[in-house]
Amino acid sequence: VAMAHLAWRLAQRWCPSSLQVISFPVVQLHLNRTAMRASQKDFENAMNQVKLLKKDPGNEVKLKLYSLYKQATEGPCNVPKPGVFDLINKAKWDAWNALGSLPKETARQNYVDLVSSLSSSLESSSQVEPGTDRKSTGYETLMVTSEDGITKIMLNRPTKKNALNVEMYHEIMHALKAASKDDSAITVLTGNGDYYSSGNDLTNFTDIPPGGVEEKAKNGAILLREFVGCFIDFPKPLIAVVNGPAVGISVTLLGLFDAVYASDRATFHTPFSHLGQSPEGCSSYTFPKIMSPAKATEMLVFGKKLTAGEACAQGLVTEVFPDRTFQKEVWTRLKAFAKLPPNAMRISKEIIRNREKEKLHAVNAEECSVLQGRWLSDECMNAVVNFLSRKSKL
Numbered sequence: 562v563a564m565a566h567l568a569w570r571l572a573q574r575w576c577p578s579s580l581q582v583i584s585f586p587v588v589q590l591h592l593n594r595t596a597m598r599a600s601q602k603d604f605e606n607a608m609n610q611v612k613l614l615k616k617d618p619g620n621e622v623k624l625k626l627y628s629l630y631k632q633a634t635e636g637p638c639n640v641p642k643p644g645v646f647d648l649i650n651k652a653k654w655d656a657w658n659a660l661g662s663l664p665k666e667t668a669r670q671n672y673v674d675l676v677s678s679l680s681s682s683l684e685s686s687s688q689v690e691p692g693t694d695r696k697s698t699g700y701e702t703l704m705v706t707s708e709d710g711i712t713k714i715m716l717n718r719p720t721k722k723n724a725l726n727v728e729m730y731h732e733i734m735h736a737l738k739a740a741s742k743d744d745s746a747i748t749v750l751t752g753n754g755d756y757y758s759s760g761n762d763l764t765n766f767t768d769i770p771p772g773g774v775e776e777k778a779k780n781g782a783i784l785l786r787e788f789v790g791c792f793i794d795f796p797k798p799l800i801a802v803v804n805g806p807a808v809g810i811s812v813t814l815l816g817l818f819d820a821v822y823a824s825d826r827a828t829f830h831t832p833f834s835h836l837g838q839s840p841e842g843c844s845s846y847t848f849p850k851i852m853s854p855a856k857a858t859e860m861l862v863f864g865k866k867l868t869a870g871e872a873c874a875q876g877l878v879t880e881v882f883p884d885r886t887f888q889k890e891v892w893t894r895l896k897a898f899a900k901l902p903p904n905a906m907r908i909s910k911e912i913i914r915n916r917e918k919e920k921l922h923a924v925n926a927e928e929c930s931v932l933q934g935r936w937l938s939d940e941c942m943n944a945v946v947n948f949l950s951r952k953s954k955l
């Protein structure tokens with residue numbers, strides 16, 4: 562009954578995408594404007610690079626470019642929301658508004674990063690900025706760059722609050738495997754936009770294969786186990802730069818990172834019981850160890866949302882920074898870490914992690930098996946339906 566309800570709700574929700582009609586020149590019009598200050602040279606270069614792209618990057622990317630440009634030049638969205646029938650302007654407004662209070666300088670940096678990744682994947686005729694070893698890749702849901710000894714994996718679905726869809730799970734695994742072999746010293750995971758991540762994309766539950774919901778749940782558990790396994794086995798220092806609110810699996814995984822730096826805007830929320838689900842990411846083991854069993858229960862069982870300060874006091878977060886200076890302070894620190902001898906760091910991590918590895922893999926397997934059952938429960942299906950039919954939010 563729950564599945565029939567879900568299918569009906571979804572049929573109601575889907576409508577033809579309005580984004581198909583957004584034309585590339587619309588974005589270019591905005592990008593052609595002169596940047597406001599000479600110190601924005603990278604930004605200006607990036608704007609020029611966009612004009613040199615040989616292929617249309619697609620509507621989703623154009624919306625991202627548009628929103629980052631607006632945020633970088635005008636700050637948070639400050640114009641009235643267009644009417645529901647003004648589809649193009651509404652899509653653009655939504656994309657800009659989704660960036661929330663993202664600082665102008667961060668938006669500028671994200672814009673430059675995005676253009677840099679496009680220049681490579683879409684064969685720009687211009688050269689990548691000389692003097693850096695920045696690399697870009699053709700990921701759909703991530704921006705991956707490598708510079709100053711740091712590989713940065715940025716979750717890049719800001720209009721969906723960086724919810725992890727199936728493609729993103731696969732791309733993160735791919736990016737982690739590549740980072741484990743590249744010549745960077747440390748690896749960083751962060752989010753683009755106002756959220757770090759809103760956790761599992763709840764629309765992952767809607768694409769039911771011929772084998773029905775049982776097959777869906779089984780495939781989900783296999784994917785989740787492999788995904789979390791990549792974090793358990795990651796051989797280099799892995800740092801989370803938590804730029805905004807974090808939900809669900811993006812929180813639980815933090816227990817597997819080597820350091821977690823958070824903006825004071827970040828919050829940490831694991832509402833598994835509300836969603837009819839159970840903990841993953843090895844949090845049923847790491848959280849009680851990190852913060853005491855009772856505090857872990859408040860988060861994982863009762864869904865208590867922590868502020869960044871509270872998460873730091875509980876040991877889940879290593880240090881909290883004011884949002885205004887967050888990016889500058891954290892990246893300065895990370896660049897200093899990345900200058901340390903990489904083999905020493907890798908070996909030191911190995912000796913810490915090896916004590917726990919077997920246990921972590923066993924916990925991961927058990928959590929996935931329990932979740933597989935939870936996904937088939939009425940409690941879980943009803944929670945997903947309620948979110949997708951816009952009856953509930955966290």
Ligand SMILES: CCCCCC/C=C/C(=O)SCCNC(=O)CCNC(=O)[C@H](O)C(C)(C)COP(=O)(O)OP(=O)(O)OC[C@H]1O[C@@H](n2cnc3c(N)ncnc32)[C@H](O)[C@@H]1OP(=O)(O)O
Nearest residue numbers: 720721722724759760761762763764781785809810954955
């Ligand atoms: C292989 C499977 C592995 C599964 C592992 C198990 C993992 C478990 C978890 O991670 S549990 C946590 C799941 N996450 C949630 O329940 C969050 C749901 N989202 C919300 O409650 C809200 O969106 C919010 C509080 C995060 C943000 O609210 P608000 O600021 O008002 O923004 P919007 O709701 O308007 O969001 C903008 C846009 O993004 C879409 N979206 C946000 N989060 C998700 C999500 N988790 N899944 C799917 N879609 C999401 C939202 O629908 C809006 O889309 P729209 O613009 O309407 O198209």
